Amino acid sequence: MSTDPLSDQYQPDPRRWKALAVCLVVGFMTLLDVSIVNVALPSIEKALGATSADLSWVVSGYALTFGLVLVPAGRVGDARGRKTTFLVGLTLFVLASASCGFAQGPGMLVISRLVQGVAGGILSPQVSGLIQLLFRGAERGRAFGMFAATIGISTAVGPLLGGVLIQLGGVEHGWRWVFFVNVPIGVVAFVAAMRLIPARPAETKQPLRASSFDPLGVLLLGAGVVAVMLPLVQERQWPGAGKWLLFVVAAVLVVAFVFWERHQGRRGRQQLVDLSLFSLRSYSLGCVIALVYFAGFTTVFFIYTLYVQQGLGYSALMAGLAVTPFALGSAISAKIGGDIVNRVGRRLVIAGLLLVFLGMVGTIIAAYLVPGQYVGYAAAFPLLIAGVGSGLVISPNLTLSLDEVPVSKAGIAGGVLQTGQRIGSAAGIALVGAVFFAQVASTHGDWARAFQLGLATAALLVLVALAVGLADQIAERRTAVTGS
CATH class of the missing domain: 1.20.1250.20 (MFS general substrate transporter like domains)
Known part of the structure; x- marks a missing residue:
């Protein structure tokens, strides 16, 4: 017997397949930005004078912030509703994409990509969560199958689509359209999501507390990963052997993260990672x-x-x-x-x-x-x-x-x-x-x-x-x- 009140009260929403289409378009857009930017890197280097470290951060920074907010963002969606969290993440993604396109220097582009990654990480768990909310039984399997196909297609067309956009926009400014293309798609998806994605019943919402998301755990893990990445990405820019001491710092941070997560578990508090x-x-x-x-x-x-x-x-x-x-x-x-x-x-x-x-x-x-x-x-x-x-x-x-x-x-x-x-x-x-x-x-x-x-x-x-x-x-x- 189900213990999920949402499952017991489930009534198929007549708009569910249209809502799924919106989710898949947004999921496609966020996953596309993992691979589409690769073909734009040489153009970015020439246009903005980006260094090899900047190029690495443009790609890896998106993946890093995307990954670090996945679990906390999933909990926000659980607590406050998938639709609201989805719309917030989509708005942030569109704004960050526009900021990437308007970047006048590598620093602005890297920062914008980090924010774009955060937005992508907010959106991703809402897509899978909405599929679970909107579908049951065989329909849920079909919906997840379509989501899996979307992931595969986004990977396949990313580099090719990026190449087409740069070809059309020219070497000097074509790379900007790799980011600008998200803006009209995101705006249309926002309007469609407002109409088609059902809101979660108010009585199922939970209080939103900072302790629910293990902020210290996120900080320790993020800092540990960055400490590993910094000496590698900045290897050419930072002379001397001192930079490799950051690996020791990373080890200390990761150990501290494990101890903190165990402490959270013993006290029955929310963990970023359930060890x-x-x-x-x-x-x-x-x-x-x-x-x-x-x-x-x-x-x-x-x-x-x-x-x-x-x-x-x-x-x-x-x-x-x-x-x-x-x-x-x-x-x-x-x-x-x-x-x-x-x-x-x-x-x-x-x-x-x-x-x-x-x-x-x-x-x-x-x-x-x-x-x-x-x-x-x-x-x-x-x-x-x-x-x-x-x-x-x-x-x-x-x-x-x-x-x-x-x-x-x-x-x-x-x-x-x-x-x-x-x-x-x-x-x-x-x-x-x-x-x-x-x-x-x-x-x-x-x-x-x-x-x-x-x-x-x-x-x-x-x-x-x-x-x-x-x-x-x-x-x-x-x-x-x-x-x-």
């Missing part, structure tokens, strides 16, 4: 896989588009086309992975990670053997293989990671998992970007060599995720044999 979840082997290993894998695979778009544009003279449109095979492979295989994951289990994720690793290695070989203008053609097939593997990793890993999680903790468990993915993306871009830009500087512009070393670093991260997956599979087999 008891990590007693479940499938969940803890799944989170590690997600964090490390996102640290590796998201950097492909970042360094590859820089390589082909800066090193080979590709236009933004051609750069978008060059990375499309990876995105298309991921979009195609994601549905297949979702259909068979319950039959195949963790072996599917392992197979996917292996394909991604082999695809990355194949891309490195292609870039070595065909270092000139035709690298886009040579790398297309290995990138397609890597993309197919990626589609077999992300959604199946999420499904398997949450399999043993109690239903009562499913929301927070999913939020923590997504937070790990975004933090992994931010840290991975910082690490791989540091290797990439350091190699460009030390070889006086050998972009091909820099790309090969950067992608090799990303491939090693994927290999670590593969090792974690194998460890989980071995532990599962031992459990099955011993029966314990």
